[in-house]
Amino acid sequence: MRVLVIDPDPARAALVAEGLDGVDPLEVRQSAQFNAAEVASFSPDIIVVACDSADRDTLESLREAGETNPRPVVMFADRSEPGLAEQAIRAGVAAYIVDGLAPARVRPILEVAMTRFSLMQQLRGDLAKAKANLESRKVVDRAKGLLMKERGLDEDAAYKLLRKLAMDTGRPLGAVATDLLAFAGVLKGDAS
Structure with a gap:
């Protein structure tokens, strides 16, 4: 485990290092x-920031x-102002510890963090994937609607046609639907 400790105070940094004895x-x-x-x-692999009090510049940099x-x-702060814990968490701090730096606590806190x-x-990855799937589904629905309107297909037949195009080209259904909508826009003169 690669650990980076950032601390302007040599005594406090030594306490953190003592708690990480054997980490190399x-x-x-x-x-x-x-x-x-x-x-x-x-x-x-992990960053430990120890300070008197978290400041806005450090949080923005994080x-x-x-x-x-x-x-x-992991941020160890000797003291904190109201709202700084929330700002630290929003800046990506996984553990914000105020007035609790003790060598015996360092390693367990790092493991939890x-x-x-x-x-x-x-x-975050699951959320991004869900958003992408939802957006793809919207595009597929729009492409189905276009096929239903332009070719007089019912919804099931429009979906089967899109799925066949995707399989024939070896591309994802959403990508085929996106291309279909783009081509339809070009043919109608909607493209810039």
Whole structure:
């Protein structure tokens, strides 16, 4: 497990490192700011950010890095202001721990954060797939409607024709439906 610890305070960073005794490679960066380029260069499995209090710049950097290269993030903060926990979670922090840094707690917290991150990534993937399936279904329904109107087919026959075109071309049904709608638009002069 590759762990990157970002903490400007050497004493606090040492506590985190103590809790990760035996983890190799372990990289400790004594920096006050989260730097996405540094994270990319180390390519950690998990990031631990320890700080006095989460600031908006760090949270924004975490959010931006998470969009391009998602990683589980654990944040240990000595103190917190109202609303910062929510902002941290929205920025991609899997575990936000306030005034709770103890070496014996570090590894279990990282394990929970990694599991939570993995589950959230799976949920995001499932949601994206469901949205894509719904959009594909809408396109297929529109293509069926076009075939029903233009060729005088019933719904079942229009679907069978689309499915046959998809099988004959070895392409997904949604892609065939999209092409059919695009070609119909060109023929009608709707394309730009």
